[in-house]
Amino acid sequence: SQQGEEDPQALSIQEGENATMNCSYKTSINNLQWYRQNSGRGLVHLILIRSNEREKHSGRLRVTLDTSKKSSSLLITASRAADTASYFCATDGNSGYALNFGKGTSLLVTP
């Protein structure tokens, strides 16, 4: 089974609202990464958070990591229609050479 599981699977909000996506994983990690994917396109790296970090910001993105609960959240503030995409969390495998993706959250931002 996949390392990460996203919640919710789908999210629909209006422009200007905040979007929060959650990710849970099963085994210990060195770091967790969030990616964005527009339909049929490549995966775009958003942010990497290391296991010894609790929170990280990048522009309108805020990522938190709780290793005790094996969970992470991605917050997109003041969302825009252009944020419409699928968002995946991914964790590194035991070997350090395999990134394991969760199921993804499909975000729809309507004008």
Add this chain to the structure above:
Amino acid sequence: AAGVIQSPRHLIKEKRETATLKCYPIPRHDTVYWYQQGPGQDPQFLISFYEKMQSDKGSIPDRFSAQQFSDYHSELNMSSLELGDSALYFCASSSGGLSGNTIYFGEGSWLTVV
């Protein structure tokens, strides 16, 4: 900045045929990863290479093989293609594996098996 380059972008093959996908990592990246993403699915890790040696293996079928060459580019060879192999195949690269490093993905190669 240079990104991960994949070719071809689109490929149509018939069942039982063979296909080869190529990946050119970001310059000075020594690690390459291959992923398969079926329609509506999350990316599945297939295989990775570090310094031209296989570093990890995921759910790669025995019909598939891959290698990393001396110039760090990689090729994924798929034989005896099945309809279920139709997917978007991603290559990604990083410098020195995943430990604290970001990996960057290419735009993917669409394989359709008919």
